[in-house]
Amino acid sequence: DQTYTKPMVFCEIKEFDDKIEGGIKFKNGIELYWGQVTINTYLQGYTEYNERNDDVVNRVYYDQNLNKRYKTQSTWLELNANNGVFECTHTVEHLIRRALPFVIPCDPYDIGGHTQEIKKNDTVRLWIYDTIKGGIGISYRLKNVLGDVLETGCKIASSCRKCKNGCPLCIQIKRCLLGNEKLDKKGGLTLAKQIIDASKGKIKHLNIEKYKWE
Numbered sequence: 001d002q003t004y005t006k007p008m009v010f011c012e013i014k015e016f017d018d019k020i021e022g023g024i025k026f027k028n029g030i031e032l033y034w035g036q037v038t039i040n041t042y043l044q045g046y047t048e049y050n051e052r053n054d055d056v057v058n059r060v061y062y063d064q065n066l067n068k069r070y071k072t073q074s075t076w077l078e079l080n081a082n083n084g085v086f087e088c089t090h091t092v093e094h095l096i097r098r099a100l101p102f103v104i105p106c107d108p109y110d111i112g113g114h115t116q117e118i119k120k121n122d123t124v125r126l127w128i129y130d131t132i133k134g135g136i137g138i139s140y141r142l143k144n145v146l147g148d149v150l151e152t153g154c155k156i157a158s159s160c161r162k163c164k165n166g167c168p169l170c171i172q173i174k175r176c177l178l179g180n181e182k183l184d185k186k187g188g189l190t191l192a193k194q195i196i197d198a199s200k201g202k203i204k205h206l207n208i209e210k211y212k213w214e
Contacts, residue, residue, distance in 0.1 A: 002051040006179045008059070011114050012040040013074070013127050022143075026198035034075040034143050037129060039112075041068045047179070073135025075142045077126040077195070081117060084187055089124045090115040090178065091188020092195070094171045095153030096128055096142070103149045106138050114177050147199045150192045157189060 019036035026032070045061040077092075079085055093113045101108050112131045117124055128139050142149065160170035166185040173180070 003048050003057055004051050005046045005048050007046050008044045008061075008179075009177045010042040010044055010065075011116075011177045012042075013114060013116070013129070014038045014040075015074070015076075024143075026195070028194060028198045029080065030195060030198055031078045032075065032143060032146070033078070034073075034140055036071060036135070037074040037076075037127070038069065038071050039129060041177070042066070070133040072130045072133060073137065073139050074127055074129035075139045076128065078118075079124050079126075081122050081124045084184065085191075086115065086117060086124050087182050087184035088187035088191040089126050091166070091171055091183050091185060092150070092153075092192050093126045093128070094173050094176070094183065095157060095188060095192055096126075096149055097173055098156055098171070099149050099153035100128070100138070100142065102152050103145050104138055104141050109175070110136065111138055112175065147196045150196050154189055154192050154196075157185060 015033070015035055015037045020033055021035040023031060023033040043062070043066040045059065047056060048058040048060070049055065050057050077089075079089055093115045097108070097111060097113045100106070100111055110131055112129050114127045114129075115124065116127075128142055130136050130139050157166075157170040160167065162169055164185070166172055166180075166183050171183055171185055171188065
């Protein structure tokens with residue numbers, strides 16, 4: 001049988017308290033931050049899949065991980081980690097990455113993204129960051145047009161008639177650090193619309209110096 005491969009990449013993103021430049025809290029408790037972060041990616045190997053049924057055929061691990069580390073700019077969302085939230089949030093990340101170049105003209109590879117669980121405070125965090133070392137301001141601009149970007153992403157995904165659960169034409173994207181797994185198209189569209197509605201409502205600016213409300 002024919003096979004295809006996907007890279008196995010581990011990503012670690014760290015924000016620094018003194019580098020968080022701003023934050024807001026939407027009416028439904030979703031928090032949005034922006035600031036400088038450090039991106040650490042480790043290419044650990046690759047997974048080989050059966051092209052016919054997508055079953056795993058083999059996993060190959062490299063003797064030494066290939067590491068890339070750099071500082072850049074980022075905007076990120078933080079949500080409470082309820083059941084199913086990770087898959088929905090990961091889908092929203094893809095909607096943003098798919099739609100952002102239509103709202104803020106840029107090369108799609110100028111931005112990256114990642115979704116991860118933050119176990120210490122039981123949240124899920126969605127990162128959108130500049131892939132250029134030091135940042136070039138694209139992810140920072142996202143905070144001002146988040147609603148427009150999500151609306152565009154929802155239109156792209158909703159207009160896809162090729163699938164029900166997601167495909168390369170709608171929510172699957174290149175350079176997904178999770179291999180386009182753990183996605184939920186229906187749940188992601190619902191969450192995206194909730195974020196759109198929340199961002200139009202009353203928001204509270206966070207006092208990032210003391211981590212209390214202003």
